[in-house]
Amino acid sequence: MPPLTTDPVTLGLVALLSYLLGSIPFGIVITRLLGLGDLRQIGSGNIGATNVLRTGNKGAALATLLLDAGKGGIAVLIARALTGAGDAAQLAAFASFLGHLYPVWLRFRGGKGVATFLGTLLALAWPVGLAACATWAVTAAVSRISSLSALVAAASVALWMALLGQGQMIGLGLVLAGLIFWRHRANIARIAAGTEPKIGRK
Numbered sequence: 679m680p681p682l683t684t685d686p687v688t689l690g691l692v693a694l695l696s697y698l699l700g701s702i703p704f705g706i707v708i709t710r711l712l713g714l715g716d717l718r719q720i721g722s723g724n725i726g727a728t729n730v731l732r733t734g735n736k737g738a739a740l741a742t743l744l745l746d747a748g749k750g751g752i753a754v755l756i757a758r759a760l761t762g763a764g765d766a767a768q769l770a771a772f773a774s775f776l777g778h779l780y781p782v783w784l785r786f787r788g789g790k791g792v793a794t795f796l797g798t799l800l801a802l803a804w805p806v807g808l809a810a811c812a813t814w815a816v817t818a819a820v821s822r823i824s825s826l827s828a829l830v831a832a833a834s835v836a837l838w839m840a841l842l843g844q845g846q847m848i849g850l851g852l853v854l855a856g857l858i859f860w861r862h863r864a865n866i867a868r869i870a871a872g873t874e875p876k877i878g879r880k
Contacts, residue, residue: 680764680846688761689769696753696770700777700794703784704745705730708738726789728824728877746789747797750774754801768850771798775854779861790861792828795854799835802847809838822876825865832858 684692705725709717714733717725721732727743750771757770778794780786796814800807810831817827832855839847859866868874 680768682765684761684763684766689766692757692761692766692770693773696757696773697777698782699749699753700774701781701783701788702745702749702777703781703788704749705742705789706784708741708745709733709735712738714738724789725784727793731877743793746778746793747800750778750794750797751801754798758801764846767802768847771802772850772853774798775857779857790825790828791854791858792824792831795832795858798854799851802850803839803842803844805842806835806838806844806847806851809842810835813838818877823869823874824877825862825874826869828858829862829866 703725705727706717709715709720709730712735714720714730714735717723717729717733721729723729726746727739730742731739733739753770753774754767757766760766775791775794775798777788779788779791781788792814796807796811799810813834814827814831817830818824821827835851835855836848839845839851865874
């Protein structure tokens with residue numbers, strides 16, 4: 679963990695604003711604007727890009743992916759620009775990620791956090807973010823299972839942090855990875871049973 683150098687009031691404001699930014703449900707907003715229906719009643723009911731893809735609209739899925747990743751990355755960049763401190767940046771990453779998982783606007787029933795997770799990593803330390811994205815992409819190309827790709831990428835992130843000289847981020851990486859595994863527990867059961875749907879399946 680980085681040294682705590684930012685005052686508590688500033689950290690509190692960073693956490694609140696990052697959480698509110700992370701809790702914006704872009705998947706629901708985009709599908710409603712495009713007349714694709716209520717995303718929570720489609721496919722898995724998840725609010726992320728993978729479920730948006732099940733509507734058949736690839737553009738909407740891509741927009742959701744970029745915006746969900748972007749909100750995490752922007753939260754980190756704003757915190758770093760305002761404070762110049764690593765503790766505030768890591769707190770912003772955690773709070774925005776938590777906002778996506780448990781958004782106040784949706785009665786704390788949010789997504790699984792993969793895009794936001796990757797977005798925060800890219801903003802915190804882009805080599806680690808790129809390595810995690812590459813891990814996701816390679817696993818997806820081989821397995822064609824989005825959830826499995828997310829789990830492998832999450833499981834690998836602490837190793838990437840250690841190898842790429844970001845040891846002060848390992849604690850955060852383990853916490854975020856643990857939350858991703860928790861949010862994917864139903865997917866893990868389906869993967870074990872061989873019933874998890876492939877990428878792009880409606």
